[in-house]
Amino acid sequence: MEIKSLAVSNFRNYEKDKIEFSSGTNVIFGNNAQGKTNLLEAIYLFSHGKSHRAKSDSELVRFGADFMSLGIEFVDKNRSYRALMQIGSNGKKSVKINNVPITKLSMLMQYLNVVMFSPEDLEIVKGAPQQRRRFLDEAISQLYPVYLASLISYHKKLAQKNSLLKKLRINGNANDPMLDVWNEQIAEDGSKIMQYRKKFVEQLGDFAKETHLHMSGEKFDLLYTPSIECDIMNKEAFLKKLEQSKEREVETGLSLYGIQRDELRFFINEKEVKTYASQGQQRTTVLSLKMAQMEVINYIREEYPVLLLDDIMSELDINRRNYLAGRIKDKQVILTCTDIDSASCGADTRVFRVENGRIFVGGDRNVSSSGK
16 A cells, blocks of 8 residues: 555644655654644544544644645555545534545545554553553454454443433432343344454454564463353353343442453563663554554555654654664655654655755755645
8 A cells, every 4th residue: 555645625733735755764854743643543534534632623723724624645566546524613524535535534534544653653552441441442443343343333232221220320220121122233233343353353463473572582472351251252242241230330320340441451571661661662562563564564554554643753762762773664655753863864765854834855945746
């Protein structure tokens, strides 16, 4: 998979510009707060349908503008694509791929696959469990649209169940027939989600163990721990646990079991990373996960995703930097940095400089990549 170009208009701090990428390594460098990460965010939007850092789509529109527009050209092993995204200052969004309107997020995620690694991803390791579930959900949704559909359906039904539990808590009635209805439907979606998560973590773990060992010489393990423990992750086992917990859930007015309480745990040399690992080990853990995610996508889709690296090269020691450079040399990579020397640029690397929302080819701040 390869991104050919990205055009931005009234996006974040960009008025209007365009960048054309090479099929290998692309380095976007410049001082902090100039707009480097904004370009990666624009690409990420086409892959996930939402920003990895904005709370609302309206934040993406340049201050004082009525709307923003993004255009991207990319190819996969089968064909080429032109995609357009527009977002108004009111947050209303429209997306087209090859002039066909995209109305659902699950439709958009079938096209452009990217794996992004940013400093914020350390929260996958040291943050709350929902950060790890989010990592799983976004990674699996890129590969399986049916997973995202099940996830959306599950959380809608869970919200209805929780609303009912709050009402039932007042009278303590655990025999309300609607509770059985919601449990039945939640078990249907939830068991499917558990199965996808288990399979993905197993695949991810195989690649991550090898990557981590080569980088650090340490043993690495992943463990998926669903809140509903069962040998066979089917609807019947899921529903049985919910039925056993009805009285407790009515007492608390809250759903106590389900995929919304699953956990993903990491271990280095059999010690849990979140509790015992150094910051360097935590960073290596996340890097191993992202490299493994890249390999899983290639294994399933038979082509590598585009790798987005946001200001991480300077955070790695020389050994890990050299290892990463070796792993990505035959893939399309778009990385940002403030120190061009940390990017390990090769002869075929395309370099861009960003200054105050303007893109310049190489280090020449007088020539824009869009010819301005």
